[in-house]
Amino acid sequence: MNLRGIVSKSLGNLDQLRFLNISTNYLSGSLPQELFALQHLEVLDLSNSQLSGLVPEVINLPSIQVLNLANNALEGRQPILSKSRNLPEFIIRYNQFSSTVDAGICNNSPQTRVIDLSSNRFLGNLPIGLGNCQSLKYLFLDSNNLSGSLPDDLFKLSSLKLLDIHGNRFSGKLDKRMGNLSGLIYLAVSYNRFSGTIPDVLGGFANLQNFSAQGNDLEGQLLNSLSSCSTLEHLDLRNNLLNGTNNLNCTALPHLHFLDLGNNQLEASILDQLSFCRELKSLNLDGNRLGGQIPESFKNLQSLVYLSVSKSTLKNISKTLQILQQCQSLTMLLLGANFKSEEIPHDGIWGFRRPKLLSIPDSALSGAIPLWLKGCGKLEVLDLSRNHLTGIIAPWIGSFNNLFYLDLPNNSLTGEISKNLVQLIKLIVFDPLIKPNQQLETLTYELLHALPESIDLSNNRLSGQVWPEFGNFARLQILDLSWNNITGTIPTNSSLMLSLEILDLSHNDLSGMLHTTN
CATH class of the missing domain: 3.80.10.10 (Ribonuclease Inhibitor)
Structure with a gap:
């Protein structure tokens, strides 16, 4: 459809209306109050338009089962559906709703399966009450201004499959009771103010595929319990304070494709263990304290497409390139701010054929542009800036x-x-x-x-x-x-x-x- 204009208040006259979906159009203006008084309406989907204005704080839709107002510019407090007793899906993401979150939806409709309040302007502490939604499977609270600690009853949601709270101001430690959410497939706590260590309870997440906690103040070592998440595919712990040695057992993570540990304080010992992550496709270790050299065993990473180890105090560029050229899938290679004052090698490099991006800036490298680069015929990006090349x-x-x-x-x-x-x-x-x-x-x-x-x-x-x-x-x-x-x-x-x-x-x-x- 290609509907334009406003939503007519005459829709409120359709008192037997049960299903209304006019999503993904170019509708604008505010919503008529009459729309929120249809006693038999079960599905209301107004998502993906250009609607604006205030939404009533209390909505009288006793039969509503799906309310989707996503991707508009609607304002006001979080709508309260005081008479709804069976609301499986409540979706108001990407709007301008503000004030505090109201958990009353779980008191009125404990069978709710999806709550999506993401990308609004909600603030303050998350209230107690969400734990009453015992059937809740998907909870999106990301990209708001929520703060404080997570409420106790949140850890009672044993049916939860997805919890996304990234992009808020939650603080304190990651609670050990997070382990009660053992059914999680997706857990995102990134870009908050969490501190302390990662709780050693993640081993109980038998189905966890994605864990993202980047952009916090987490410290300590990588936990061996992460290795018990045999279904893990995506692990992002970038921009924290992780340090010490690596306890990640890559042989127990056969599905791990994406690993980002950039901008931490990890040491060289992590490199040897990571070479056992044979299914890795994307690996970011930049901004750590690796030192030393890339180990010979890295040549076993035959699925690796993207590798960044920039700003990691690595040495011996010649050996590094000789090893990495054996990673036959490698497409993007970022090595900048390493190998200080070494000479860029001209011999012993023969195997780079697939790279689309090669970046080795800020390394004070000497020598001429090497002839082996001529074989990198698929290059789209070449960055050798801020060196001493002649x-x-x-x-x-x-x-x-x-x-x-x-x-x-x-x-x-x-x-x-x-x-x-x-x-x-x-x-x-x-x-x-x-x-x-x-x-x-x-x-x-x-x-x-x-x-x-x-x-x-x-x-x-x-x-x-x-x-x-x-x-x-x-x-x-x-x-x-x-x-x-x-x-x-x-x-x-x-x-x-x-x-x-x-x-x-x-x-x-x-x-x-x-x-x-x-």
Whole structure:
């Protein structure tokens, strides 16, 4: 449907109406009061429109079973359905409801299975009363301003399969009684103010697939009890204070595909154990205290697609690359801010064929752009910025048909900009972006396409001219050639760079003027 306009109050005259679904339209304005007095209405779905205004605080819909007001701009307090005795689904996410949460819905309708209050403006403590919804399976409270500790009766919800409270201001320790929620499949407590250690009760979650607790102040070691969650697929503990050794038994986690332990205080001993996580597809360890070297056993991670170990004080870039090139599925590799003042290797690297993203900035690496990169023909993003690289920009980089992000600033590169470089086809041709279907392909897609089309060669010692063919880069958004020794005139066809947002040619010896389209 493609309905527009307001919701007519004449709908209130349909006193026998049982089912009303006008979701996913372009309806606007406020909701008529008459709509909330239909005595026989069982399903009311007004989701995914542009509705606004106040919703009555008390709604008189005694027969209602599904109330879905999601994805609008509705305001007021949380609606109270005082006469409803059988409301399986109560969904008001993505609105502007405010004030405190009312748990009365569980007193009136203890058989409720879904409560979704996410992405509103609720604040204050979570009240006692939700524990009365003994059939509750899905509880979404994320992305509000809720605070304090979790109420005691929340831990009585033994039927709960999903609990999402991320993006609030809950504080204190994660309660050991969390273990009572043994039926959980999905548990998200991220981006709150929880502190202390992760309770050693997670081993009782026989069906847990996703546990996210990033962005808190959790400390201590990774618990061995996590290894008892044999169905675990996604574990995200990024941005905490975890430290010490690793007690995670990867051999007991055959389905673990996603592991993010970035920005903690973990040490090198974690690396050996993680090499047993043979089904890992995405691994983030950046911002830890790893030190040492990537172990030889990492070559066993044949399913690994994404690896980030940036800012981890690693050493021996040559050995690291020799090991990681044997990870045949590796597509995205981030190694920045490691290997301080080492030389980028030119020999012994032969196996990188699949990478779409290679990032090794901020490492003070010396040497020339290595020839083995020529074999990385699928590269879309190459970042070797802020090193001490010398020599020329290899002309064969221009043959990378998929390259759209080239970041080489703050090095000591010399020579002319190769005319081959202005043949990067991805920056010339507008092609439709094909969205992938698989989950990890979606992750790769989102990471790559969050970056702008960019060429940054600034702060080097490049000479020669700005080739007129730069004007063919119709997709280029950023071009920075500043702080070099480039001479000649500014190409007259620069106005053809229709997507250009940032152009910096300063601190060169260029003449002429920029040309713009009329």
